[in-house]
Amino acid sequence: MLKLLLAVILLGVVVTAAGNIMGKQSKNENKKEKKKKSFAKWLGGGLGWALGGPIGGIIGFVLGSVYDGMQSGEFEYKGAQDVFPGQPAYTRRGDFTTSLLVLSAAVMKADEKVMKSELDYVKDFLKRNFGEENAAEMLLVLRSILKQEIPVQAVCQQIRENMDYSIRLELLYFLFGLTLADKQISKAELDVLQSISLWMGITMADFHSIKALFIKDSKAAYKILGVDENATNEEIKKAYRQLVINHHPDKVSHLGEDIQRAANEKLKQINAAYDEIKKQRGFN
Numbered sequence: 001m002l003k004l005l006l007a008v009i010l011l012g013v014v015v016t017a018a019g020n021i022m023g024k025q026s027k028n029e030n031k032k033e034k035k036k037k038s039f040a041k042w043l044g045g046g047l048g049w050a051l052g053g054p055i056g057g058i059i060g061f062v063l064g065s066v067y068d069g070m071q072s073g074e075f076e077y078k079g080a081q082d083v084f085p086g087q088p089a090y091t092r093r094g095d096f097t098t099s100l101l102v103l104s105a106a107v108m109k110a111d112e113k114v115m116k117s118e119l120d121y122v123k124d125f126l127k128r129n130f131g132e133e134n135a136a137e138m139l140l141v142l143r144s145i146l147k148q149e150i151p152v153q154a155v156c157q158q159i160r161e162n163m164d165y166s167i168r169l170e171l172l173y174f175l176f177g178l179t180l181a182d183k184q185i186s187k188a189e190l191d192v193l194q195s196i197s198l199w200m201g202i203t204m205a206d207f208h209s210i211k212a213l214f215i216k217d218s219k220a221a222y223k224i225l226g227v228d229e230n231a232t233n234e235e236i237k238k239a240y241r242q243l244v245i246n247h248h249p250d251k252v253s254h255l256g257e258d259i260q261r262a263a264n265e266k267l268k269q270i271n272a273a274y275d276e277i278k279k280q281r282g283f284n
Contacts, residue, residue, distance in 0.1 A: 047094040053158040054151050058102055062144040091163050093255045097130070099159050099171060101138060103196055104178050105145040106152045110188040114146055121181035129174075130258050152192070156199030166251040168200050169210065170259065173266055176214045185215070209243070213269050224273040233283050240274045 050056060104122070108114050122142065126135035159168065175196065179189050197207040205226040212223035222229050225239045247270060249263035278284065 049162040050095040054154040110192040125181040221273040
């Protein structure tokens, strides 16, 4: 009788333990599935031309490494022409944010070391610009991208072929902001930013203009407008009008309010530089 009682108790313990293990596994699976769907919705739902080419290859690796099984079946990687057959490339929000993360990783790896403090600054930058939930997912993607070798020139070429010039300027603006999130920038990082700008087809004048928005000196206002101090008032007015056209927030409105808000801030800085020069020279 005692043996039977002990056997029943032991069986109960085994069943309970098995139930707890299965319960934990089920919770973990549910959590993983929820995370997986959230990631797929954030990334896949907003990707167009970035599904193909070198960026598509990088994202494929990210999906496969972060979430088992997503690299096949649920997510199929296609070229831009397969996604939008017979149509010109159209930059979606996901194309922009994915390009930003890939190029940010390339810049962060420029000095061959990625500090935790640097990632913390990046996280804060992403939270300020994209919100807490999106920032958490973007940081997860960024960590995975940082483990890869990035074909930077090929990535930039893909962006150049598919992304409008005004959006590329916004991308460079975000890259400078993210790189300077810790209030400092190394020569290696600056060199990579300049190469990225060149490979994306951005003019040197526009590169130095955006750089001057972040790295200021006594001539910053003229550099922002992309003109020499000896330029005529008419040349300055013409340069300002062109900058307003290139950087107008309406050109990135379809990418989301957060990105448009950053574009508005950039335009305010351009306006401030123009106002400073007008005040110095005494013209309207």
